[in-house]
Amino acid sequence: KQEVTQIPAALSVPEGENLVLNCSFTDSAIYNLQWFRQDPGKGLTSLLLIQSSQREQTSGRLNASLDKSSGRSTLYIAASQPGDSATYLCAVMGNNNDMRFGAGTRLTVKP
């Protein structure tokens, strides 16, 4: 059974700092991995999707990497801003179309 773990559970950084969020999964037989952002009381916003054959994806200040063999993904946020404050969720899609989520990392960027 696929298990997804995100570390750290919470992170507080000053504005402008670069940071890395970590995601690990136990079963490397995945179809893709997706990073989401969730704001309090709101739905999910998809940030980046990495197919199993890809190593990384970039969008603006965000870069996500995937090492399928070791069961790890990282989300790198450059030059963090207070508006980046949210919970970041990692989700892996298995080959039988099931998606499993981590518990998330709650990020606070202080002005």
Next chain:
Amino acid sequence: NAGVMQNPRHLVRRRGQEARLRCSPMKGHSHVYWYRQLPEEGLKFMVYLQKENIIDESGMPKERFSAEFPKEGPSILRIQQVVRGDSAAYFCASSPLAFSGSLYEQYFGPGTRLTVT
């Protein structure tokens, strides 16, 4: 193209009542997924449906919960005789095809927050 729509956004029910949560997928999407997010926990898969078919309900509680996705109309997640432990955010997602080349992705709705009093 409107995104995935869920209604109501907030639902309050007393213990023992029924809760009906609706999800309208994105236009052109025929696959719907329901997830539950309990307080302080991650999202957990509940059920995966195509039109008129339940494909995978491995995450659904065995009792009181049911889901459908009829030929016409939205997908419905139904919770009978709700209990306090059912209080959670319920998210729906849709996708165009289960595996659409290499670009498969689920699009999420804003969620329905159920509070059982």
